[in-house]
Amino acid sequence: MQDLRVNGDRLWQSLMEMAQFGLTEKGGCKRLAATALDGQARDLFVDWCKACGCTVSVDQMGNIFARRDGKDNSLPAVATGSHLDTQPTGGKFDGVFGVLAGVEVLRTLHENNIVTETPMEFSVWTNEEGSRFQPAMQGSGVYVGRFDLETELNKTDVDGIRLKDELEKIGYLGDEKPGSRHIGAFFETHIEQGPILEDQGKTIGVVRLGQGIRWYNVTINGQESHSGTTPMYLRNDAMVASSKIISEIEELANRYDNGLGTVGFMQVYPNSRNVIPGEITFSVDLRNPNADTLAEMDKEFTAFCAKVSQERQIKIDIDPFWYFAPIEFNASDDVKAAAESLGYSHMDIYAGAGHDACYMADLVPTGMIFTPCENGISHNEIENTSPQECEAGANVLLYTMLEASARIAKESAAALTEATN
Template sequence: MWIGSAAKQIKGMNMQDLRVNGDRLWQSLMEMAQFGLTPKGGCARLAATELDGQARDLFVEWCKACGCSISVDKMGNIFARREGKNNALPAVATGSHLDTQPTGGKFDGVFGVLAGVEVLRTLHDNNIVTEAPMEFTVWTNEEGSRFQPAMQGSGVYVGRFDLETELNKTDVDGIRLKDELDNIGYLGEDEPGSRHFGAFFEAHIEQGPILEDQNKAIGVVRLGQGIRWYNVTIKGRESHSGTTPMYLRNDAMVASAHIIAEIEQLAHRYENGLGTVGFMQVYPNSRNVIPGEITFSVDLRNPDAEVLSEMDKVFTGFCQKVASERDIEIEIDPFWYFAPVEFNASDDVKAAAESLGYSHMDIYAGAGHDACYMADIVPTGMIFTPCENGISHNEIEYTSPQECEAGANVLLHTMLEANSRIAKEAATKALCEPAE
């Protein structure tokens, strides 16, 4: 039975004094970084590669050492479960991802996974048995770099994406995700969405400069950025660059340049607007041939759904205008939309930061995260730590040992408080129900 606040659950221990081992967390981060370590000190550990498999194996090893049982679902998502006193209660869960960008850093995603491992180890070291169970997760292909879209594993888990459709996605070499998960030993048997969660929390580096600029230790994430992803294909006509006069050209590259410039201007016209072109393929990609076909990505973001919708209309309208004026074919595939998210367990994060004495501020998530999808189905919160110069998706990405420790401490106390609340709610409900 639940007997009071988190501070009273463990005899002889004031839970408010409980802290993670910051040195151990840092060593774990550096050890995990060896899988895909780049010459510049970053990580290249793409989803479902052998390196991703090795990183997953280490996570599983660490969790088993603390007494966890391990489950893997059909999308390759990993769940390490630590039993509680009452395992009929919904679990308090945390986690993030281990895959990186091709030139990624040591902290994006992996900090959230290993902050969870450090919470687990802290509970294990102190022989703390929580009332409700705890679960520690690794989500498949959050980055969306090798296989699209991003947040693929959590998206399948919550029902945003179809399992078989996503498993059959291929990378640029035509290699299927399902086959790669099988190759690394993480094509599981559990049905996605079958865990019994009562709350979910994700610790993450901010990936932006705001916390550092405001000199705050913790970001209490209230909103998640809305995202629209497009694949744009421009079809012109390739021809000789030395014999084709300018007025007779159907140059796909020039049309692309007009659209890319407009994306930058479009983002500037809206508050909190963002616009990026990060991927491009040119055909035939020859120095003295006018490009005949170009495919590129477009990424539009805004935390306001109505503003993001307006940005979509302006962008597609501009493409139609360029196609008409330049007598060129433009195909737009709006293949992914992620609506802005409200994190409704943010108050737990704020309370933990305040009780631990960390400076903090409300903030919104400019990037997509697995927690954004988990918010569909369970009370969810996010904890941000500062990121040096706001740099992420870059090999020089850096968050200090002290900042990582602070984020993990907030995660620990956030999860303990949520665990206590779930137990209290269950006890109250049981008292109110009539006896049979």
């Protein structure tokens, strides 16, 4: 099978077809989790997988699994997948490329009548983005046991709409217990979402580490009052306190190697031009690939908030509602071997964003394949890559999965021989 390759043109056409569900005027995608558009995208994925002979299952969190039989179906499957939901102003490739690279692997195996040593599984994870419902990587987090199923199903969006009801409405509230799949290895293909591969002129990123993430909701309670009649010294302005903390987030991140800090969401009450803001809620996102460094960043952030609260005599509540520890991908060598066998230039890299593969690494040997994206831009409607870069990533995924399948079968045979001797 040394000459086996995916069909790059078909992969690109599939990406463009999937992009029609939520296509924006600027050429991006708005396909939020568990919306009707998400349901339509899921339906297309299921249709494509069934056309290649897969059986499809949906678990209680809405995660989809398409299974292709192998020579020995008692062996654990080699799996791949990502997500179909996007940011409100997202691109056509984030997550979707990983799902459709898997579909292209499936089609390549199917049309060449290749029976793999183990079963293969192709997945779509629910609400990876964490945009409509929080936190991010919600479906895979439930699958591996990081999150409680019922708690997450009862999460609501900003309009008070419950995730469970939305999954049921689009037909993807399944009955399979999360975590019950028989999987032996997991791989995810993804655009880098950063500029390093493009800058270094490399085709493939072999992801070794997943970055640690801490998410907070910060609520500042001041006192709304008339902007024209309240003197400055008598104000209890939630906006000013917020601005001090937001400014500190940038300075805090810059004090640490590989530190990142972002405030991307804010609600202002009463949000009127001539009223001093009385209550402000905003998000804080801190990241670092080193767990100890991230812990120090957390301490500095909370201490600064306490300082502002005391100095300005204003109430500040911090909800540290999500922590994702840095992760090591222990199947990275499979990705590297595949890239080398195919002759693609490659480099080791770490994942700056959270991915479903980060949670799957809790359960099974896991690896990630990165491909370049134009100017490193992602979570943006102008997010872009090339057909050739997508084709290369899918080829690496194909060979990585074939090698992992052969290895699992070989290890199983060796263990059986040892047990019978």
